[in-house]
Amino acid sequence: MKPEKPKTIHIVLTYHCNMRCIHCEFWKIKPEKEVGLSDWKKIIDDIYNWLGNNTVRIKIAGGEPAVKVFFYELMQYIKEKGFYLGITSNGTVFSERDIKFLCDIGINEINISLDTLDRKRYIKIRGKDEFDRVLQNLMCFKKYTKVTSINLSPTIMEVNSDEITELVRFAIKENFWITFQAVFNTFGTEYYAGWYKDFALFPRNIEVIEKAVREVIAYKDVYRQIGNSKEQLLTMIEYFRDPGKNHNMECNAGNTDIGIDNVGNLLLCFNLNPVGNLLERRIDELFYSKEADIIREEIKSCPRECKLLNCVFPFSD
C-alpha cells in the first residue's frame, strides 16, 4: 500500500550548539559540511512542489537552529512560501530585534526548552547560566507575538521530576503552551539496549511522576495550553515505570512525521539510516523509493524505546 503523505517535516538545521546540556551531546558531533542557504531554499521548493503548503507543517530544530547565520533569512523564506512554521530553540541566542523579526514574519510556534524554574537546576541541566536570558526572551516573544504560540518544552528527567506541576502553573499564568518530553538516552550518543537501567538522568521516583502527570491530565480538562495528548501522558507514566514496555507499541516514525538532517538526508527516523540525499534526488521520489520501504519495514519491528518522543508520537487530542 502506498504510504500516506507526511504531515510534519522536522528539519535539523545544524548540530552545532552554544549550550552544553547533560541530556544531549549533539554539540559534540564532528562539524560536517552542512546544507547552505540556497540548497535549503531548493529543498523547501521541493517540499512545496510535492505537498503544497496547506497540509504539511515544517518544524525547525537542531542543535541550536538560531546559531546558523542564515537562520532568519531561511525562516522568512519558509513563511513567504506560506508554510506553517514551528521552531524549537534553547531560547538563549535571540536578541529583542530577532524576536520581533520572527513574530513579524508570522512564525506559528516557538518552542523554548525551559526544563526548570530554578536557576541552579537550569545551570546543572544546560551547562551554562542563561536562565535570565531565556525568561527574558520568553517575555519578549509575549510582547511581540501576533500569531506565534509560545510553547515551553521541558524534558522530564530526574533533576526536575518534582517540578512538573509548577511548570504547568507557570505556563498557564503566563499564557504559554507547555509540552513535555520524556527523557531518552543522551541525544547524540550511541543507542544500547537497556540504557535506562544505569542512566543517571532517568527519574526513579515513579510515584511523584505519576501523581504529577495525572495532575497535568486533569489540567487539560480546564486549560487548552497543554500540548501533549492524554494518551501520550498516560503512556509516559508507563514509560517511566518500565521503558521496555514500549517495545510492544508500533512506532509512528516515517508515517505522519519525517525528517531532514543538516546534510540534506531524508530520514524516516532520526535514529535509523537515511533514505537518501535531497541534494541528489527529489523528496517525493525518495519518499516512495524501495530504500524507504526497507526502512519502513525496520520501523515496524523497531525495539527501541523512543516511540514516545514528541517528534514521532501522534498528537491525537
Ligand SMILES: C[S@@+](CC[C@H](N)C(=O)[O-])C[C@H]1O[C@@H](n2cnc3c(N)ncnc32)[C@H](O)[C@@H]1O
Ligand atoms: C535536541 S533539542 C534542539 C533544539 C534546541 N537546541 C533546544 O534545546 O530546544 C530539542 C529538544 O530535545 C530535548 N532533548 C535533548 N536531549 C534529550 C534527551 N536525551 N531525551 C529527551 N529529550 C531531549 C531538548 O531538551 C529540546 O527540548
Ligand code: SF4
Ligand atoms: S538540548 Fe538543545 S541546547 Fe542542549 S545541547 Fe542539545 S541541541 Fe544544544
Ligand code: SF4
Ligand atoms: S522506536 Fe521509532 S523513533 Fe525510535 S528508533 Fe525505532 S523507529 Fe525510530
